[in-house]
Amino acid sequence: MATGDIYRALHARSLNDREAFWLEQASAIDWTRRPDRALDDSRPPFYRWFPGGELNTCHNALDRHVDAGHGDRLALIYDSPVTGTVRRYTYRELRDATAELAGAIAALGIGKGDRVIIYMPMIPEAAMAMLACARLGAIHSVVFGGFAANELATRIDDCAPKLILAASCGIEPGRIVEYKPLLDQAIELATHKPAHCVVLQRPQAQASLVDGRDLDWLRFVTGKPPAPCVPVKATDPLYILYTSGTTGQPKGVVRDNGGYCVALHWSMKNLYGIAPGEVWWTASDVGWVVGHSYIVYGPLIYGATSVLYEGKPVGTPDAGAFWRVIAEHKAVALFTAPTAFRAIKKEDPDGKLLRQYDLKHFRTLFLAGERGDPPTIEWAQRMLGVPIVDHWWQTETGWVICGNFVGLDPMPVKPGSTSVPAPGWDIQVLDAEGNRVKPGEIGAIVGKLPMPPGTFPTLWNAEDRFRQAYLAEYPGYYKTGDAGFIDADGYVSVMTRVDDVINVAGHRLSTGQMEEVLASHDDVAECAVIGVADELKGQVPLGFLVLKAGVERPHGEIVSDVVRMVRQRIGPVAFFKTAVVVNRLPKTRSGKILRGTMQRIADSQDFRMPATIDDPTILGEIESALKPAGYARK
Ligand code: COA
Numbered sequence: 363m364a365t366g367d368i369y370r371a372l373h374a375r376s377l378n379d380r381e382a383f384w385l386e387q388a389s390a391i392d393w394t395r396r397p398d399r400a401l402d403d404s405r406p407p408f409y410r411w412f413p414g415g416e417l418n419t420c421h422n423a424l425d426r427h428v429d430a431g432h433g434d435r436l437a438l439i440y441d442s443p444v445t446g447t448v449r450r451y452t453y454r455e456l457r458d459a460t461a462e463l464a465g466a467i468a469a470l471g472i473g474k475g476d477r478v479i480i481y482m483p484m485i486p487e488a489a490m491a492m493l494a495c496a497r498l499g500a501i502h503s504v505v506f507g508g509f510a511a512n513e514l515a516t517r518i519d520d521c522a523p524k525l526i527l528a529a530s531c532g533i534e535p536g537r538i539v540e541y542k543p544l545l546d547q548a549i550e551l552a553t554h555k556p557a558h559c560v561v562l563q564r565p566q567a568q569a570s571l572v573d574g575r576d577l578d579w580l581r582f583v584t585g586k587p588p589a590p591c592v593p594v595k596a597t598d599p600l601y602i603l604y605t606s607g608t609t610g611q612p613k614g615v616v617r618d619n620g621g622y623c624v625a626l627h628w629s630m631k632n633l634y635g636i637a638p639g640e641v642w643w644t645a646s647d648v649g650w651v652v653g654h655s656y657i658v659y660g661p662l663i664y665g666a667t668s669v670l671y672e673g674k675p676v677g678t679p680d681a682g683a684f685w686r687v688i689a690e691h692k693a694v695a696l697f698t699a700p701t702a703f704r705a706i707k708k709e710d711p712d713g714k715l716l717r718q719y720d721l722k723h724f725r726t727l728f729l730a731g732e733r734g735d736p737p738t739i740e741w742a743q744r745m746l747g748v749p750i751v752d753h754w755w756q757t758e759t760g761w762v763i764c765g766n767f768v769g770l771d772p773m774p775v776k777p778g779s780t781s782v783p784a785p786g787w788d789i790q791v792l793d794a795e796g797n798r799v800k801p802g803e804i805g806a807i808v809g810k811l812p813m814p815p816g817t818f819p820t821l822w823n824a825e826d827r828f829r830q831a832y833l834a835e836y837p838g839y840y841k842t843g844d845a846g847f848i849d850a851d852g853y854v855s856v857m858t859r860v861d862d863v864i865n866v867a868g869h870r871l872s873t874g875q876m877e878e879v880l881a882s883h884d885d886v887a888e889c890a891v892i893g894v895a896d897e898l899k900g901q902v903p904l905g906f907l908v909l910k911a912g913v914e915r916p917h918g919e920i921v922s923d924v925v926r927m928v929r930q931r932i933g934p935v936a937f938f939k940t941a942v943v944v945n946r947l948p949k950t951r952s953g954k955i956l957r958g959t960m961q962r963i964a965d966s967q968d969f970r971m972p973a974t975i976d977d978p979t980i981l982g983e984i985e986s987a988l989k990p991a992g993y994a995r996k
């Protein structure tokens with residue numbers, strides 16, 4: 363057989379013999395009630411996977427491995443250079459700690475369908491918190507620590523949690539991020555008030571607790587009877603994960619239990635090429651989808667050992683940190699964002715630190731979260747001498763849309779391409795009229811409905827927004843929001859977003875949301891935010907401000923104000939550091955701001971004068987304003 367034949371046959375079967383294919387994959391999962399069929403397509407364009415099936419995701423991630431005699435196998439290795447800690451948990455230990463935490467949560471009267479927000483850094487208790495909710499059928503929503511109180515408040519109001527599980531602090535290189543003041547402020551801002559907050563006191567910061575509402579984690583958990591796993595419907599939500607929308611209101615991506623378990627289990631072997639018991643490392647954060655799927659649920663459902671790393675690629679303590687972790691724990695694969703490798707490359711371009719470690723068991727590097735730029739991929743390949751697999755996915759899809767299935771049928775790597783569609787994905791590229799384009803031509807990337815198991819069935823409490831945002835523009839298709847092309851070999855390259863989402867150091871952010879903050883400044887009449895190219899972070903946001911007539915304050919002060927406001931309202935993770943003041947913004951005759959053109963000018967790229975531009979002379983003004991800020995230099 364030729365390379366790719368196994369993949370192609372399997373992919374075709376996943377689409378043409380959908381029922382049999384997915385029910386076969388579902389048999390790898392423990393069900394308390396087997397599903398009647400694979401797909402419920404009775405209400406297009408809404409689809410549900412494994413109707414009639416009942417299971418518990420925590421059971422699949424923990425108990426079943428213990429029951430099968432693997433209780434002494436390592437489930438989690440917590441490696442924290444920022445605290446100088448390494449802690450290991452066997453499957454039995456993790457199951458017991460999770461069951462105890464679940465028992466304590468259940469004692470508060472929280473159960474199936476109730477929402478619990480988890481606001482915690484990269485510590486094992488964060489994984490236990492997620493799994494404990496799953497154990498009870500409660501729906502968790504993890505909020506990333508780099509967001510500001512306002513963002514947390516928005517999520518509290520949207521999902522109305524009964525309980526918030528938090529830690530006293532996160533640790534960033536050089537600073538302790540106290541979570542409790544942010545949490546208190548968020549609850550103050552929110553209309554919905556959770557009944558309880560349970561706070562894990564870390565030695566680095568002592569949080570003050572509010573009488574009657576807040577509970578100390580240790581006291582809360584100790585001595586509680588362990589809770590059993592509660593069977594839930596395959597279609598019941600496991601979690602809600604908020605991601606950037608086009609407005610300040612984030613989208614609550616819903617993940618179900620059944621389809622997710624099946625998809626993740628399949629992916630560990632076939633995409634990532636991992637065997638149960640092997641050590642797998644995803645260097646991301648539990649606050650992102652990658653952390654949900656491949657720090658916590660995927661490796662555990664599959665019975666692998668997952669590394670949970672509280673540190674950075676550089677500075678904790680140096681650019682050899684990743685190699686140390688791989689060597690020390692004998693990780694066979696690493697999954698991270700290209701930006702992490704750009705950071706390492708910048709500090710150790712010749713790989714001197716790399717040579718200090720023994721990486722002979724290391725097999726594959728997986729990259730995602732942003733476009734894998736060929737220079738970074740080629741550098742990683744040269745340094746590591748293993749396949750570098752770029753793969754494409756989104757919060758919405760929960761697992762890969764396109765990748766190279768190294769455990770099934772490794773195919774040649776083409777730097778710059780994310781390889782081929784995952785089973786269940788019929789990926790197409792369409793032009794503005796909705797017609798398929800020729801191979802190699804760029805257009806909107808869409809997926810023919812239904813999407814595979816594991817992808818999102820809807821947005822939390824917002825089915826209409828789900829339909830409008832993703833399904834309306836190309837009827838019968840899921841609009842990914844990405845543009846790119848498919849080459850003659852069927853390889854998919856993802857080039858850019860078609861909306862206002864930007865990717866800053868692998869973090870997904872909305873420029874529209876930043877514009878809302880800028881526009882709320884008293885002196886600002888109009889504004890725009892674009893993502894400009896950045897050597898390390900891929901993209902960084904850049905603001906344009908048009909001031910109200912008569913404003914006499916120095917521009918520098920106003921820029922400092924808006925920088926501070928974005929940090930306070932969205933969070934440090936937005937990395938909004940620069941804005942320029944201009945007299946006018948370039949617009950079309952119908953008043954649409956030409957952000958794409960501004961971006962090309964800032965990045966010194968060639969651009970075609972938009973035919974619909976209202977006043978072409980503004981572009982020169984934009985260019986002049988950008989130069990002193992270090993942009994549009996060529
Ligand atoms: N809690 C609080 N603050 C956080 C945070 C967290 N969990 N994560 C990041 N921040 C803050 C940082 O401290 C920084 O604040 P500063 O402006 O005061 O310095 C800001 O948010 C930006 O952080 P970051 O994007 O991490 O930039 P950096 O310069 O500190 O580090 C990289 C750059 C490339 C090392 C880092 O971004 C990285 O490791 N990225 C990989 C991202 C990733 O794994 N994404 C998941 C997709 S697979």
Ligand code: AMP
Pocket residue numbers: 605651729730731732733734752753754755756757758780842843844856857858859865868869870
């Ligand atoms: P998130 O929802 O945070 O995972 O971000 C998803 C977005 O990140 C996608 O829509 C893409 O724009 C981008 N992205 C993720 N992985 C890749 C990749 N491998 N190549 C190009 N872009 C990617």
